[in-house]
Amino acid sequence: MKRDLVRIRLCDKKVVEYNPIMRFLSRRGPSVALVYPAPYSVASQSLGFQLVYALLVSQGIRVERFTSDSCGRSLESGTPLKRFKYVIASLSFELDYAYLAQMLREYGSEGQVVMAGGLAVTANPLPVLDMIDFVILGDAEPTIPKLAEAIHYDCVDCLEEEWLVNEEREGRKAEAELEESPMLAQQFLPISIEPPWGKGFLVEVTRGCPHKCRFCLEGWTSKPFRQRKLDQVKEALDSAGPPFEKIITISLSLSDYKYHKEYLKVLSTHKLQGSIPSIRLEGVDEDLVKAVKRMGQRTLTIAPETTLKEKAEVLGKGFPPEFLKEKLEIIYKYKLKPKMYMMVVPKEKGEMSEREIGNLKEAIKGKVHVSVNPLIPKPWTPLQIAPIPSKDMEKIMIKYKDLGEVDLYPIRWARLQAIIGLSEKPIMRYLDPSLPPEKQMEVLSKVINIKKMENWRPEWEPKWLRYSISNEEEVLRLGRESYEAWRRHFQ
Numbered sequence: 001m002k003r004d005l006v007r008i009r010l011c012d013k014k015v016v017e018y019n020p021i022m023r024f025l026s027r028r029g030p031s032v033a034l035v036y037p038a039p040y041s042v043a044s045q046s047l048g049f050q051l052v053y054a055l056l057v058s059q060g061i062r063v064e065r066f067t068s069d070s071c072g073r074s075l076e077s078g079t080p081l082k083r084f085k086y087v088i089a090s091l092s093f094e095l096d097y098a099y100l101a102q103m104l105r106e107y108g109s110e111g112q113v114v115m116a117g118g119l120a121v122t123a124n125p126l127p128v129l130d131m132i133d134f135v136i137l138g139d140a141e142p143t144i145p146k147l148a149e150a151i152h153y154d155c156v157d158c159l160e161e162e163w164l165v166n167e168e169r170e171g172r173k174a175e176a177e178l179e180e181s182p183m184l185a186q187q188f189l190p191i192s193i194e195p196p197w198g199k200g201f202l203v204e205v206t207r208g209c210p211h212k213c214r215f216c217l218e219g220w221t222s223k224p225f226r227q228r229k230l231d232q233v234k235e236a237l238d239s240a241g242p243p244f245e246k247i248i249t250i251s252l253s254l255s256d257y258k259y260h261k262e263y264l265k266v267l268s269t270h271k272l273q274g275s276i277p278s279i280r281l282e283g284v285d286e287d288l289v290k291a292v293k294r295m296g297q298r299t300l301t302i303a304p305e306t307t308l309k310e311k312a313e314v315l316g317k318g319f320p321p322e323f324l325k326e327k328l329e330i331i332y333k334y335k336l337k338p339k340m341y342m343m344v345v346p347k348e349k350g351e352m353s354e355r356e357i358g359n360l361k362e363a364i365k366g367k368v369h370v371s372v373n374p375l376i377p378k379p380w381t382p383l384q385i386a387p388i389p390s391k392d393m394e395k396i397m398i399k400y401k402d403l404g405e406v407d408l409y410p411i412r413w414a415r416l417q418a419i420i421g422l423s424e425k426p427i428m429r430y431l432d433p434s435l436p437p438e439k440q441m442e443v444l445s446k447v448i449n450i451k452k453m454e455n456w457r458p459e460w461e462p463k464w465l466r467y468s469i470s471n472e473e474e475v476l477r478l479g480r481e482s483y484e485a486w487r488r489h490f491q
């Protein structure tokens with residue numbers, strides 16, 4: 001392990017990093033700046049960023065990484081960002097666009113070829129196309145090696161692939177055959193600082209999700225649901241050990257993984273502590289909760305979103321109160337603390353939230369953490385036609401405080417996220433992370449019609465549908481069904 005310890009530099013400090021990949025870095029290959037527009041500790045826990053890094057290195061590219069806390073200089077050698085002809089950025093969250101815009105403005109240079117991939121830009125590339133030359137749609141495994149080859153030939157423009165798009169080039173998402181793709185066995189890890197979720201080794205067991213919750217960007221953007229072979233996963237688990245201290249499972253829907261019981265068994269007896277993501281309520285049973293307890297996790301995250309039929313018809317997700325109560329009882333029986341995500345729908349009536357909160361009080365019999373979110377419409381989901389979050393929703397959300405340990409997703413950030421995500425025009429150059437969300441929205445209101453976004457748009461066929469990401473017919477049909485349900489119950 002010692003020979004894989006390196007020193008990297010952030011703005012204000014040096015950090016010791018475990019990096020078994022760096023010794024394979026080409027000395028002569030073309031160089032690429034790989035940018036994650038968030039702090040280094042967060043970047044280290046992004047599966048996408050780790051994967052693109054390893055793939056580029058394996059293709060003979062000299063990759064140097066940049067994060068929002070590296071002051072425009074690479075982590076590896078301190079080389080300024082402006083010296084790189086090729087820049088590839090990872091953009092999975094709309095709010096990161098502002099940080100990337102700032103990095104490119106401050107540290108970038110004319111003539112650079114800037115590309116970006118990630119969930120948020122895959123769902124809608126349009127907002128970033130004023131500062132980004134190409135968006136890479138879909139998974140890294142089928143796209144990055146071809147992109148690397150084009151970089152070797154110094155001609156990304158020559159690459160005629162349908163997953164490489166901009167305003168002129170329509171396109172289609174590329175999908176990896178997960179069963180055929182190797183697991184990410186080598187990962188870098190910060191040693192002298194603590195990443196937000198601990199020193200974790202990332203193990204991806206599934207990609208995509210078989211469910212169709214109508215608000216879910218991840219679910220719709222990363223379809224189809226794909227599963228790893230158990231042997232492959234076990235091999236990855238076998239290779240995980242110090243300096244990693246835990247195993248972080250990556251899966252949108254772990255209980256749908258056909259080998260999830262076996263996986264949990266192996267994880268619960270592994271020498272490292274295990275951690276699993278949010279579990280669908282149907283997947284919570286005694287075996288699963290016991291395994292979670294054994295692996296050392298103290299909370300279990302579930303996302304029922306609602307216990308009301310009216311809201312469930314709009315959201316395409318929700319569970320009857322008795323079902324939630326039964327599942328919470330199992331979690332409490334093994335002394336785990338549930339963390340629960342709930343959602344508020346536009347124009348939710350006071351009477352409805354009172355019923356919802358009443359149902360929750362009835363079901364909660366111990367400690368709980370509740371996160372309350374407004375519905376945030378996202379591109380390429382059926383609920384892309386829903387209104388952006390409003391101040392009224394905040395009033396409803398505050399009522400949930402009655403439940404005790406509750407956090408509310410701030411409406412102003414939810415609004416900004418929705419406005420950026422749903423933009424049909426390039427707007428990245430107007431974003432500035434040093435401004436509060438209200439100011440950023442004020443600037444954006446001069447370029448895009450935010451008023452239009454305040455209402456349902458059932459007949460709207462957004463411009464991003466020209467980039468084929470999911471089943472368009474189904475997305476539009478389910479959207480209209482949601483709107484009809486909303487009209488019936490909420491108007």
Ligand code: SF4
Nearest residue numbers: 209211213216219252
């Ligand atoms: S909310 Fe969860 S279960 Fe629903 S589609 Fe998204 S990832 Fe799948």
